[in-house]
Amino acid sequence: MTSYAALLRGIAPSNPQMTNDKLRGVFSGLGFTDVGSVVASGNIVFSAPETDVPALEDRIQQALNAELGIPGGTIIRSREELRALVDADPFPGLTHGRGTYLIATFFKATEAPTEIPDFDDPLARVVGIDRDARAVLAIVDNSTGKTPDFMAWLEKQYGKDITTRTWLTIQRILKKMG
Known part of the structure; x- marks a missing residue:
């Protein structure tokens, strides 16, 4: 199993x-x-x-x-796959919060893109791609009144076969899996 x-x-x-x-x-x-x-x-x-x-x-x-x-x-x-992603510590020294909203966008395809085009918004930045987990890792700043439309931008770039989770949710999922 x-x-x-x-x-x-x-x-x-x-x-x-x-x-x-x-x-x-x-x-x-x-x-x-x-x-x-x-x-x-x-x-x-x-x-x-x-x-x-x-x-x-x-x-x-x-x-x-x-x-x-x-x-x-x-x-x-x-x-x-989730254990390896978390163990890789893609957000070293950062804590999930309003100013550092840590997210992973998972791709349904067999592999994530090797490069992500620049997202032209200072409130969001891609920090890496985990090819094994087929995920793009990003930090979004939600501490201002303006929220970047990063998820919509990703969907426009890659289609609807993606889904995003916060880093906290990924950790909770992994904990539930035992």
């Missing part, structure tokens, strides 16, 4: 079809074990014998769409 995290795109916790209990129900119904949720924004941890991640992503997405009407994307990372 492999321990996975499903990072679901487009989850609105206020939507009654997208509650954690309903999301967990879809995963349990697919026969996965150790199903749990982390915060109310579409992070489901589970164990499965499958190792074909693209097939697993498709299977989960089809079930979410059929059972709950959720058309968004499903991006999966193994516990080992």
Whole structure:
């Protein structure tokens, strides 16, 4: 059995079809074990014998769409991939906060881009790309009244097969995975 995290795109916790209990129900119904949720924004941890991640992503997405009407994307990372990402310490010496909002944008594709075009906003900067985790790592300054539109910019550059999580959420997911 492999321990996975499903990072679901487009989850609105206020939507009654997208509650954690309903999301967990879809995963349990697919026969996965150790199903749990982390915060109310579409992070489901589970164990499965499958190792074909693209097939697993498709299977989960089809079930979410059929059972709950959720058309968004499903991006999966193994516990080992997330552990290696966190252990790499891509934000050395920084603490997640309003002025240093630490984020990772995960790509569904088999690999993340090797380069990211410049994002022309002093309130956001890319600090690196983790090729193994297929993630772009960035810092956003949310301490001013102006919020950079970094996520929309990434989506415009790379399409909708991406999803972003805060560094704190990634750490919580990893902790839940044991």
